[in-house]
Amino acid sequence: MSKGIFITATGTDIGKTYITALLVKKLRDDGLNAGYYKPALSGAEHINGEWVPGDCSYVAKTAGLEVPARSLTSYMYRTAVSPHLAAQIEQHPIESGVILADFIRFTKMYDYLTVEGCGGIVCPLRLDDKLLMQTDIIKLLQLDVLIVAPSGLGSINSTVVTVHYAQSQGLTVKGIILNHFDTASYLHRDNKACIERLLKLPVIACVGDHAGNVTLDTAALCGLYKEVF
Template sequence: MHPAYFIAGTDTDIGKTTIAAGLLQAARAAGLTTLGAKPVASGCDHTAAGLRNADALALIEQSTLRLPYEQVNPFAFEPAIAPHLAALEAGMTLEVETLAAAMHHVLVQGADFTLIEGAGGWRVPLSAQAALSDLAVALQLPVILVVGVRLGCINHALLSAEAIARDGLHLAGWVANVIDPQTSRLEENLASLADRLGAPCLGRVPRLQQARARDVAGHLHLHLLA
């Protein structure tokens, strides 16, 4: 198992953070030290300590190594919009080099299992020139893909996997997150994904009433990353 992974999703709002927290919890249960980070987050709340993002806080909760919030989520924006638009409204430009430097500080902490979580899908823009995928390339991390299982997920998953491969990165595994349990031909869809993605399925997470990290972890198989 690699000590660090970039976790990406096939789209936005498909449970990427839920799965990331579950993976970190599974690693903790296996006796590993853990650390999660989210370099860019939009949709943050004002608090006495500053802007805070629920996804970043969920990763912190499952991290055994503690870093200041600003190191876990160095770029936080209030509006729940695409990161490059949020940055533009805040009068700044997101640069891959700056994000990579911040994430290198996370990686050198030396956790047994580190997750760097993207935002939205693989090609979400950072600026007019760059995308979040460029950060994954700069970090040279293997990728875990969270597939939001609903109508259309096969196309989204295969296009994402093709883009990851085209960028020269290794798809280490994928997780089927069943966000629509009424998906027609669910089993056939999952079988099609397993046949075509060319990477181990790390778990199938059903629609949970309470998607707590420990409940999600029970559906994940971290050892398959080996």
């Protein structure tokens, strides 16, 4: 039975891809059959004459996934805006059925599947004749959530708001990962303590800049993943 988890964040450019890559790398380095999937991506990179999903490429390279980066996402948009707007501009709307089918295909390939979302938790994927939010996809895939948050000033507010919103949508938040963490910073250490106290949730890892690995027990990490279809 395959297991999965969904990675989201308190906002955009928080470091979801960086953290996701380290999590998948951790599992694979420890001999587990771990994979990665990103339902939709906007802001593709133009490299050597072709469009490349940069996030997928980064995770594949970091984690040692020897597959074409383009195969790791269902929807790739060139325009660097919210997916719902990119889809409108490029006239290629996101369909939840496509994402579900691709997700199921990936679960048959990997024992542990890490799914990376777009932007923050409140991310519209479609706002035309249909309303499709990122939270709808998380529910559709029946996954629990890990939230990536910054470590600095403002982190308490953004993390608490994000967790409460996720929970209000009926999602299960398994924990928080603090990115850009500086162990020498009193502010960062205090933010961690405050977040755990206010939310009654664990900060499962604190990751510094340019970390080559995530310091997290493999068994504990595996325990965060939920059995899927």
